[in-house]
Structure formats: structure tokens, C-alpha cells
Amino acid sequence: MEIAFAWLPRLLVAAALTIGLSAVVFTLSAVLGLLLSLIHYGREKSWLRGGIEAFSAFFRSVPELVVLFLFFFGGPQVGIDFGPIGSTIIAFTLVGIAFDYQVFKGALKAIAFGQYEAGLALGLPKRIVFLRVLVPQVLPLARKGWITYAIGTVKRMSIASAVSVSEILYVTKQGIAATNAPFTFLTLAVGLYILIVTPLLVFNERKPKQAMAR
Amino acid sequence: MNVLFDPAYQQMLLDGLVMTLLISVIVIIVSNVLALPLAIYMQRPNGVFRRAIIGYSFFARAAPVLALLFALYYGLPRLGIYLEPVPSALIGLIFASTAYNLEFLRSGFESIPNGQFDAAKALGLRPVATYWKVMIPQAYRLAAPSLFSNAIQMVKGSSLASLVAIDELTAASTVIISETYKAIEVLLVVSVFYLLIAAVILALQYLYESRQRLSRR
Numbered sequence: 001m002e003i004a005f006a007w008l009p010r011l012l013v014a015a016a017l018t019i020g021l022s023a024v025v026f027t028l029s030a031v032l033g034l035l036l037s038l039i040h041y042g043r044e045k046s047w048l049r050g051g052i053e054a055f056s057a058f059f060r061s062v063p064e065l066v067v068l069f070l071f072f073f074g075g076p077q078v079g080i081d082f083g084p085i086g087s088t089i090i091a092f093t094l095v096g097i098a099f100d101y102q103v104f105k106g107a108l109k110a111i112a113f114g115q116y117e118a119g120l121a122l123g124l125p126k127r128i129v130f131l132r133v134l135v136p137q138v139l140p141l142a143r144k145g146w147i148t149y150a151i152g153t154v155k156r157m158s159i160a161s162a163v164s165v166s167e168i169l170y171v172t173k174q175g176i177a178a179t180n181a182p183f184t185f186l187t188l189a190v191g192l193y194i195l196i197v198t199p200l201l202v203f204n205e206r207k208p209k210q211a212m213a214r
Numbered sequence: 215m216n217v218l219f220d221p222a223y224q225q226m227l228l229d230g231l232v233m234t235l236l237i238s239v240i241v242i243i244v245s246n247v248l249a250l251p252l253a254i255y256m257q258r259p260n261g262v263f264r265r266a267i268i269g270y271s272f273f274a275r276a277a278p279v280l281a282l283l284f285a286l287y288y289g290l291p292r293l294g295i296y297l298e299p300v301p302s303a304l305i306g307l308i309f310a311s312t313a314y315n316l317e318f319l320r321s322g323f324e325s326i327p328n329g330q331f332d333a334a335k336a337l338g339l340r341p342v343a344t345y346w347k348v349m350i351p352q353a354y355r356l357a358a359p360s361l362f363s364n365a366i367q368m369v370k371g372s373s374l375a376s377l378v379a380i381d382e383l384t385a386a387s388t389v390i391i392s393e394t395y396k397a398i399e400v401l402l403v404v405s406v407f408y409l410l411i412a413a414v415i416l417a418l419q420y421l422y423e424s425r426q427r428l429s430r431r
Contacts, residue, residue, distance in 0.1 A: 061366060061412035062405045063373035065384055070405070073397030158278035162377055169280055182288040190277045197276050 003179045004188060007171070014171040015192045021167065022154045022196075024089055029096025029153075030146065034138070036097065037104035038130055042113055052101065059098035064159050067091040072163045088160040092153065099149050107142035108134065147204040151197050158193075168192050217396040218403060227400075230386030231407050237300070237372040237382060238411065241307045242365050248308070249315035253353070254345060256320050267316070274313035280374050282306040287378040303375040311368050318360040322353035355426055362419035366412045373408075383407055 040046045059067065071087035082090060111134060119129035161170035172189040176182045217223055255261055274282075283306040290297055297305075326349060334344040354361075376385035387404045391397045 057412075058405070058409065061370075062408045063370040063384060065373045065376070066387070066401055066404055066408065069384075069388065069391070069397065070401045073391050074401060077395065077397050155276075155278040158280045159374065161280070169278065169284070172281070173284065176284075176288050180292075182285065182292055186281055186285045186289060190273075190281055193278060193281070194276045201276075 003175075003181055004184050007175050007179075007185070008188075010171050011168065011175075011188055011192065014166055014168045015196065017165070018154065018157045018167040018192075019196060021085070021088060021092075021160070021165070022150075022157055025092045025096050025157075026150050026153055028089075028093045029100045032093070033097045033100025034104050034135070036101045037108055037138075038134070041108070041130075041134075042116060056098040056101050059095045060102070064091065064095055064156055065162060067095055068159065068163060084160070084163045084165045087163060088157075088165050092156065092160075096149070096153060100146060103142045103145040103149065104138055106145070107138045110141050111137050144204060147200060151200045151204070154196050154200075155193060217390065217394045218399055223390050223394075223400075226386045226390060227383070227403065227407075230381060230383035233380065233382040234369070234372050234384075234407075235411070237304065237307065237375060237380070238369040240304055241311055241368045241372065244304075244308050245311040245315050245368070246361070248312045249319055250350075252312070252316045253319035253323060254349075256316075257323055271313045271316055274310050275317070277310075279306065279310045279371050280377065282310055283374055283378045299375075299379045303378055303380050307368065307371055307375070311364060311371070314364050314367075315361060318357040318364065319353055322355075322357035323349060325356050326352050358419065358422060358426075362415060362422075365415050369408065369411050369415070 036052050039052065040049050043049065068087055068091040071082050071090050072084065075082040075087065115133055115137075116129055119133050120126070124133075157167050158169040160167055161173060164170060168189050172185045175185040179185075252267055256264065256267060258264070283303055286297070286302045286306045287299070290302065330348055330352075331344060334348050339347070372382060373384040375382055376388065381389075383404055387400045390400050394400070
């Protein structure tokens with residue numbers, strides 16, 4: 001137990017890093033995923049849509065670890081050193097965009113296309129129709145899938161330990177190596193993950209306050 | 215591009231691919247086989263093991279897969295249990311993915327109106343037949359998209375086994391990269407392998423869903 005107390009400050013710093021990285025990745029992938037889902041809205045077939053779909057299929061099928069290595073080891077090969085943190089943010093954001101894009105695209109389909117046309121017919125600029133009509137409806141519709149993915153983001157951050165980002169699992173691994181007490185450290189680590197994830201889970205299970213306006 | 219034409223490296227990647235396929239297939243099959251009885255059991259309103267299953271499912275979904283793999287890899291020897299890396303990783307991956315499949319099937323069962331169960335009973339169908347002929351086919355139809363996308367997640371999850379000493383596809387790529395520094399070429403080839411596996415799973419899903427659609431007509 002004394003070992004655990006001695007390592008607790010380091011683990012807490014690691015937890016802060018996990019939360020920080022997850023927040024950055026979560027925000028970037030939500031914003032960019034939403035933007036991608038609005039591109040060529042309403043058009044069934046377009047080359048741009050095809051490209052986005054291919055991008056999304058790639059980053060949803062390839063393991064996060066491989067994407068991470070692609071930037072971490074591949075960057076220096078073309079003369080760009082992203083570093084562990086940089087590679088982590090880029091890799092996980094790209095994967096996050098690929099998933100969030102699908103979630104938002106699905107939610108967008110649940111909104112009648114007529115709303116967009118009606119907005120334009122009223123003379124509203126496209127930007128306003130998107131921001132004031134579509135986005136406020138998409139976010140609650142997408143919430144479940146979107147937050148579920150965000151919870152996964154926190155857990156997936158543990159993969160960054162493979163490129164020596166000192167998040168929770170990396171410090172845990174160091175602790176195990178230094179003290180040979182795997183269960184103490186892994187219990188602490190999993191406890192920290194549960195502490196971070198539980199508020200999100202509770203938020204996600206809660207019913208929306210008001211019924212959706214149709 | 216030389217690195218990709220070196221037979222030794224080609225062999226390493228192929229061996230890694232075989233290991234990835236082996237792990238993925240075992241994890242997908244076993245986790246689906248285990249999830250079904252658990253999901254059916256959860257349909258009882260007051261089973262003795264309900265809490266245990268709920269607790270397991272929460273824990274398995276809240277803990278990162280990599281932490282589970284580390285627990286088995288570093289932890290079991292401390293308890294005097296010495297497993298080979300492959301079975302140890304398989305246990306971790308199956309432990310995690312069974313919980314997800316269980317939840318998908320459970321919500322599949324819960325979306326079936328209660329009246330169907332009563333109607334089957336009224337028609338004289340025994341519980342086993344009711345499940346086999348009425349409930350399970352519908353639960354699978356509802357859960358199929360999630361189960362198939364979870365199967366892709368399991369293939370991706372198998373790459374984490376590279377971090378606990380298993381020579382699968384991702385591990386093979388890191389060995390080759392450390393010898394040749396040709397990260398981009400090697401990782402793109404590896405990505406294509408993973409894409410192909412995902413494409414096969416998507417094709418199976420398409421096949422399953424189109425058969426479902428035909429049988430409904």
C-alpha cells in the first residue's frame with residue numbers, strides 16, 4: 001500500500017494528461033466530424049462525399065495502434081517529428097473524425113431535408129440554416145453514439161503508452177516494473193479510468209429533458 | 215520500397231497476418247458463443263447471477279483492453295499461473311468483447327415486445343423452442359449491425375496483443391521498422407491487410423442482412 005501512496009501523485013498527473021488529451025481529441029474530432037458530415041449536404045453522390053467515406057472507412061478499419069505508429073515512426077521518415085504527444089493527438093483525432101462523421105451523418109439523416117430547403121426558401125443564408133436549424137437538432141440526436149465514442153476515447157488513450165506518452169497506463173507499467181506489484185497498480189489504473197468514465201456514462205444514460213421538437 | 219520485396223520480411227508479415235487472423239477468429243467466435251447464454255439469462259427478472267453479470271459487463275467495458283492484457287501478462291505470473299502469451303491475450307480480448315456482445319444482444323432481446331413470448335406460450339411452444347424459433351432470430355436481426363461492427367473492433371483490438379509479446383501483424387511491422395526504418399511502406403501494407411479483413415466482415419454483414427431481407431418477404 002505504501003508503494004501505491006508513493007506513486008499516487010504520478011498517477012494523478014498521468015490521469016490529468018489522459019483527461020487533457022482526451023478532451024483535445026474529443027473536441028477536434030467532434031467539430032471536424034460534424035463539418036465533414038455537413039459537406040455536400042443532401043447530395044446523394046459526389047466525389048467529395050466518396051473521398052470522405054473512403055477516409056472514414058480507412059480510419060475505422062485500421063487499428064489505432066497502427067495509425068499511431070504511422071505518425072510516430074512515419075513522421076521522422078519524411079522529416080517531420082510529431083513526437084509522442086503530437087502523434088497521439090493527430091492519430092486519435094483522425095480516427096475520432098472518422099467515427100464522429102458516421103454518427104453525425106446518421107443523425108442528419110433523421111432530420112427532414114425539407115427543413116434545409118425551407119430555411120433557404122425563407123432567404124436564410126446557408127451558414128445560418130446549418131448553425132441555427134440543423135446543428136441544434138443533430139447534436140441531441142447524435143448524443144448517444146457520440147458520447148459512447150467519447151468514453152472509448154478515454155480508454156483508447158491507454159494505447160498511447162506504446163509510444164511512451166506518460167498517461168495512466170504508461171505510469172502503471174513503470175510502476176509495475178519498479179515495484180513488481182502488478183495488481184496494486186492495475187487496480188489503481190482501472191480505478192482511475194472508471195472514475196473518469198463514470199460521469200460520462202451517467203450523463204449518457206440520462207433521458208433528454210424535453211422531447212425533441214419536430 | 216525494397217523492404218517489401220525482401221522474402222524474409224514478407225514471410226514475417228504473412229506469419230503476423232496468420233496470427234492476427236487466428237486471434238481475431240477465435241475471439242469473435244468465442245465471445246459471441248459466450249454472450250448469447252449470458253444475454254438470455256439476463257432476460258430473467260430476478261436471476262441470482264444478474265448482479266454478477268451486470269458488474270462484469272460494467273468492469274469489462276470500463277477498463278481499457280490494454281489494462282486487461284497487462285493484468286494477465288504481468289499479473290498472472292505473480293499468482294503462480296504461467297500461461298503462454300497467446301492464451302493469455304486471448305483471455306483478455308475475449309473477456310472484453312464478450313461484454314460488448316452481451317450488451318448488444320441484451321438490448322436486442324429487450325426490444326422484442328413481451329407479448330410475443332406470451333403468444334408463443336399460448337400456442338404451446340416450450341421456452342427452448344420459443345427462444346430458438348422466436349426470440350433469438352429477432353434479437354440477432356436487431357443486434358447484427360452492432361455485432362458486426364464489434365467484430366471489426368475485435369480485429370483492431372488484436373493489434374494490442376503486439377504489446378504483450380505476441381508476434382501478430384502489428385508486432386511484425388514494428389520489428390521490420392526497427393530494422394529498416396521504412397515505417398510508412400510497412401505500415402501502409404499492414405493497414406491494407408486490416409482493411410481487407412474489415413472488408414470481409416462488412417461483406418459478411420451485407421450477406422447476412424440481404425438474406426434477412428429476403429426471408430421477410
